[in-house]
Amino acid sequence: MSQQKGPAQPDPPKRFQDFFVLTSGAVAGLALVFLTGAIGLGEWAIGAVVMTAGALAFYVGSAPAPEKQGIAPVLETPPSPPTQRAEDSVEPFILALPLPALLISREGQIVTANKHARNLFRFEPSNLTFPVAVLRQPDLLDAAERVGRDGANERVEFTQHGDAEVWMAHVRPGPASGSVLMVFEDLTAVRRAERARADFLANASHELRTPLTAIGGFIETMRGPAKDDKEAWEGFLEIMSQQTERMKRLVADLLSLSRIEFSEHRAPKTQVEVGQLTRDTSQALIPIAEEAGITLHFESPDIAIHAIADDDEIAQVIQNLASNAIKYARTDGNVRIEVGIAATMADAATASSRQSPGAKRSLLLQPYASAGAPAVWVRVTDDGEGISESHLPRLGERFYRVDESRGGKLEGTGLGLAIVKHIMARHRGGLAVESREGHGTAFGIWMPRLKDDARSETV
Ligand code: ADP
Numbered sequence: 001m002s003q004q005k006g007p008a009q010p011d012p013p014k015r016f017q018d019f020f021v022l023t024s025g026a027v028a029g030l031a032l033v034f035l036t037g038a039i040g041l042g043e044w045a046i047g048a049v050v051m052t053a054g055a056l057a058f059y060v061g062s063a064p065a066p067e068k069q070g071i072a073p074v075l076e077t078p079p080s081p082p083t084q085r086a087e088d089s090v091e092p093f094i095l096a097l098p099l100p101a102l103l104i105s106r107e108g109q110i111v112t113a114n115k116h117a118r119n120l121f122r123f124e125p126s127n128l129t130f131p132v133a134v135l136r137q138p139d140l141l142d143a144a145e146r147v148g149r150d151g152a153n154e155r156v157e158f159t160q161h162g163d164a165e166v167w168m169a170h171v172r173p174g175p176a177s178g179s180v181l182m183v184f185e186d187l188t189a190v191r192r193a194e195r196a197r198a199d200f201l202a203n204a205s206h207e208l209r210t211p212l213t214a215i216g217g218f219i220e221t222m223r224g225p226a227k228d229d230k231e232a233w234e235g236f237l238e239i240m241s242q243q244t245e246r247m248k249r250l251v252a253d254l255l256s257l258s259r260i261e262f263s264e265h266r267a268p269k270t271q272v273e274v275g276q277l278t279r280d281t282s283q284a285l286i287p288i289a290e291e292a293g294i295t296l297h298f299e300s301p302d303i304a305i306h307a308i309a310d311d312d313e314i315a316q317v318i319q320n321l322a323s324n325a326i327k328y329a330r331t332d333g334n335v336r337i338e339v340g341i342a343a344t345m346a347d348a349a350t351a352s353s354r355q356s357p358g359a360k361r362s363l364l365l366q367p368y369a370s371a372g373a374p375a376v377w378v379r380v381t382d383d384g385e386g387i388s389e390s391h392l393p394r395l396g397e398r399f400y401r402v403d404e405s406r407g408g409k410l411e412g413t414g415l416g417l418a419i420v421k422h423i424m425a426r427h428r429g430g431l432a433v434e435s436r437e438g439h440g441t442a443f444g445i446w447m448p449r450l451k452d453d454a455r456s457e458t459v
Contacts, residue, residue: 090175099183104144106178108132120160120167120184140182143171148180157187166191203399207250207413211243246413253415257398260313260422268427271450272309274376275300275339281318282337285326293332296322300339305376306450313423318378320416321443325382327412328441336381341374341449348375349430352444359436362392365421367430369448377446386437395433396421420445 091112094101100117102110110123110130118124123134132144143154153172160167166187174181218236226232282298289296318337325335342348345367353361369375387395391402399414420443424431429447 090181094181097183099185101181101183103174104132104148104180104182106148106176110134111179117182117184137169140169140171143169144180144182147171147173148178164188200398204250204254207399208247211247211250214243215240250413250415253413253419256316256419257415257422260419260426264422264426266426268308268310268313270308270310271306272311272314273304274307274309274314274378274449275303275305277311277314278318278337278339278378281315282322285319285322288323289326289335292326292329294326294329295334296326297334297336298338299336301341303341305339305341307376307427307447308450309427309447310423313426317420317423317445318380320420321378321380321445324412324416324443325380325384325441328384329382330384330440333383335383336379338379338381340377340379342377342446343374344371345369345373345375345430345446345448346371348377348446349432349444352377352379352430352446353432353434354379354381354442356434356436356439356442359434359439359442360389360392361432361434362395363430363432364393364396364417365424365429365431367428367446368425369428373448374451375446376449377444379442379444381440381442383440386439386441387433387435388437389435392433392435396431 090103094103094112095114097114098116100114100120102113102117105111108131110132113121113123113130121135123130132141135141135144137156137158137160139156139158143156146152147154151173153170156169156171158167158169159165168185168187170183170185172181173179218240222233222236226236279298279300282296286296322335322337329335340348340351342351349363349367387402394400395402396417398418400417401412401414421431424445424447427447429445432444433441434444435441
């Protein structure tokens with residue numbers, strides 16, 4: 001450390017020498033003046049005293065200033081920085097993390113928590129410290145205590161907000177001894193997807209096992225008790241053939257669904273004339289409708305309506321909705337398939353519903369496309385039994401059937417509407433159902449169409 005020096009001061013022997021020379025010189029000088037007779041003895045004595053006093057004053061004045069001891073000059077030593085807490089070093093990272101995170105001190109206080117953590121555990125305000133007990137998760141508190149004590153990392157899965165959410169806490173030692181850092185990962189969507197996959201597999205296996213069990217049962221009967229009853233065989237073979245067809249439909253629907261789910265995030269690229277496509281698909285269903293005694297009506301404006309779409313998939317949507325309508329229409333009833341255009345997607349959502357008095361409506365798929373885009377809609381209406389209000393929102397779930405016995409009798413797979421929903425999602429479109437028990441049902445789909453000017457550019 002450097003010592004700052006003051007002005008130079010004469011050292012003591014030199015100062016005394018100066019005093020002595022000065023005094024004796026002055027006294028001797030006065031003596032010579034006295035000897036010349038210019039001054040008297042009295043004047044010589046006064047002069048000698050004054051000179052000696054002056055030299056003495058010089059001697060005292062030239063003494064060095066006493067050193068100031070114990071108090072360091074302000075500029076000599078720079079101030080030492082305040083001691084930084086180890087917790088402070090991680091605080092900016094905790095606050096910047098996009099995941100909930102918090103730091104617990106050795107004393108069991110939450111000393112830092114970002115806003116995601118405060119939302120997750122619902123504690124406020126942010127600037128106070130809280131005892132760790134506010135986390136109200138016994139497993140988490142136990143893990144925090146062990147990690148603070150032993151310093152080994154732990155992971156704890158827990159549910160939050162009335163089991164609606166599943167979270168994983170990564171618990172690890174914090175920067176200061178005994179402190180604990182927690183970072184939380186939201187597993188809700190992962191667990192939900194795992195559950196849906198497990199349910200789907202269970203349902204699909206069940207649906208395939210039912211016809212297989214029937215076929216297996218008939219084979220056993222034909223080999224055993226009905227071995228020689230060739231007349232009965234005809235009936236058995238007919239049922240086995242129906243069950244085989246059912247299995248084929250189920251496998252085909254499962255394959256369609258998986259293919260559509262796979263491509264759902266890739267937008268279609270081809271230009272399709274939706275009016276013509278709907279007319280062609282409807283006409284192909286006339287024989288099935290006639291067989292069931294149903295009259296099929298088709299209405300479309302006399303203009304070409306273009307959209308960027310996958311024609312096979314849109315044909316499948318029309319086919320699934322129309323064959324359901326034929327299946328569930330009243331005997332000798334009517335099924336109506338209508339196509340229309342609307343200035344906006346929002347208008348198409350309204351236009352695609354029949355808005356019949358007393359009917360209940362449910363939006364099964366909210367479109368991704370902007371509400372202001374020009375749109376095309378298709379509505380399929382039947383005059384069948386209708387669907388009760390409580391079932392409407394669940395239509396489109398895989399394997400969901402309103403009436404199991406009715407669905408089974410009519411040979412449905414419970415996948416048709418799920419396929420429609422996924423195809424419309426890929427086309428950024430919407431799906432809605434409207435029904436009144438005893439009066440019939442209408443399904444509406446809508447999606448963006450090309451504006452006339454955009455169409456002439458791309459044709
Ligand atoms: P399914 O192959 O069983 O018809 P869907 O997914 O197409 O499967 O339909 C699911 C269920 O919705 C059907 O089982 C039926 O209960 C009900 N449903 C669908 N369309 C109609 C309709 N037009 N009228 C009455 N109920 C319908």
